[in-house]
Amino acid sequence: MMTAHHSPLPAPLSSLTIHRILLTGARGQLGWELRRTLACLGEVVALDSGTMNLADAAVVRQQVRDIAPTIIVNPAAYTAVDKAEREPEAAHMVNTIAPGILAEEAARLDALLVHYSTDYVFDGSGTAPWREDDACGPLNVYGTTKLEGERAIQAAGCRHLIFRTSWVYGTRGSNFLLTMRRLLRERPELKIVADQIGAPTWSRDLAEATAQVLSQLVSPARDASQAEPWGIYHMTNAGETSWHGFAEAIQALDESDEMDASVHLIPIPSSEYPTPAKRPLNSRLDNGKLERVFGLRMQDWQGALALCLGRC
Numbered sequence: 001m002m003t004a005h006h007s008p009l010p011a012p013l014s015s016l017t018i019h020r021i022l023l024t025g026a027r028g029q030l031g032w033e034l035r036r037t038l039a040c041l042g043e044v045v046a047l048d049s050g051t052m053n054l055a056d057a058a059v060v061r062q063q064v065r066d067i068a069p070t071i072i073v074n075p076a077a078y079t080a081v082d083k084a085e086r087e088p089e090a091a092h093m094v095n096t097i098a099p100g101i102l103a104e105e106a107a108r109l110d111a112l113l114v115h116y117s118t119d120y121v122f123d124g125s126g127t128a129p130w131r132e133d134d135a136c137g138p139l140n141v142y143g144t145t146k147l148e149g150e151r152a153i154q155a156a157g158c159r160h161l162i163f164r165t166s167w168v169y170g171t172r173g174s175n176f177l178l179t180m181r182r183l184l185r186e187r188p189e190l191k192i193v194a195d196q197i198g199a200p201t202w203s204r205d206l207a208e209a210t211a212q213v214l215s216q217l218v219s220p221a222r223d224a225s226q227a228e229p230w231g232i233y234h235m236t237n238a239g240e241t242s243w244h245g246f247a248e249a250i251q252a253l254d255e256s257d258e259m260d261a262s263v264h265l266i267p268i269p270s271s272e273y274p275t276p277a278k279r280p281l282n283s284r285l286d287n288g289k290l291e292r293v294f295g296l297r298m299q300d301w302q303g304a305l306a307l308c309l310g311r312c
């Protein structure tokens with residue numbers, strides 16, 4: 001994963017460089033938040049699917065060359081997990097081919113690539129939190145294409161940080177929080193899966209943690225003798241719950257007037273909620289490496305949810 005030819009503090013990450021940061025997927029949940037948090041690190045060139053179509057390999061390659069970034073941040077992805085089962089090629093283009101091209105161009109420019117991946121690279125067995133070097137075994141097309149994207153980045157030999165996260169939500173886009181807030185106003189009762197366990201993660205916390213990592217890397221205080229940090233990291237809010245537990249917390253914390261606190265939330269097993277894509281039961285990710293290498297400890301998911309709901 002590491003390349004030998006890079007110096008410990010490579011020139012493109014020097015604090016003396018004015019960084020040009022190419023941000024993909026700037027309209028997505030995470031991309032939207034990154035647009036703000038990355039702004040303190042340099043000039044952000046924010047692109048969305050209308051201005052950079054990641055399904056068009058040749059265009060992506062040319063645009064990266066034209067922009068010549070020092071840092072590429074890629075939160076864009078084909079994230080429609082169930083739809084990916086019937087559109088594997090579209091998911092493959094965006095989640096595997098495009099990150100590979102971004103990585104090849106990053107290597108060519110000596111730029112850093114920051115990419116995001118998922119708990120769905122794991123098969124969900126056991127109950128222990130997954131560590132970065134645990135064996136992967138995705139259960140669905142989305143997870144497979146994301147895992148292949150990680151491998152394409154590693155194979156390209158660029159400096160890279162891959163942040164695997166889980167159950168992302170925020171105040172915009174399509175996510176469990178916003179779906180629950182709507183359904184809790186519409187239905188007398190809701191059946192929610194209670195045997196998939198993971199960590200709901202606020203998109204803003206991910207964006208802020210990303211910016212903190214990058215600011216450490218460009219800091220003049222960074223010790224040039226420190227080991228190169230490139231590789232995979234798990235990055236989620238702390239703690240764990242089920243989708244049912246997440247829904248209960250949303251119901252308890254959402255104090256808006258139209259909210260009906262009497263809606264009955266019924267826990268069900270995954271087997272009673274069949275979906276085209278199979279989901280892992282154990283989605284716990286161990287964030288220990290992020291803390292050891294960058295000293296970052298993510299806040300717990302309940303605190304993050306409360307802060308996020310305060311902004312809804």
Ligand SMILES: NC(=O)c1ccc[n+]([C@@H]2O[C@H](COP(=O)([O-])OP(=O)(O)OC[C@H]3O[C@@H](n4cnc5c(N)ncnc54)[C@H](OP(=O)(O)O)[C@@H]3O)[C@@H](O)[C@H]2O)c1
Pocket residue numbers: 024025026027028029030031048049050052053054055074075076077078079094116117118119146164165166167168169173174203
């Ligand atoms: N959401 C989750 O629960 C979750 C869980 C684990 C990991 N992750 C990972 O975390 C990262 C961020 O996820 P997110 O929740 O912020 O995703 P999101 O809200 O679904 O946003 C994804 C973005 O990707 C862009 N995109 C899709 N196809 C594209 C294409 N062909 N060309 C250019 N852009 C394209 C979309 O652009 P437009 O808006 O312009 O269409 C969208 O803005 C992704 O890598 C995802 O795999 C997410």
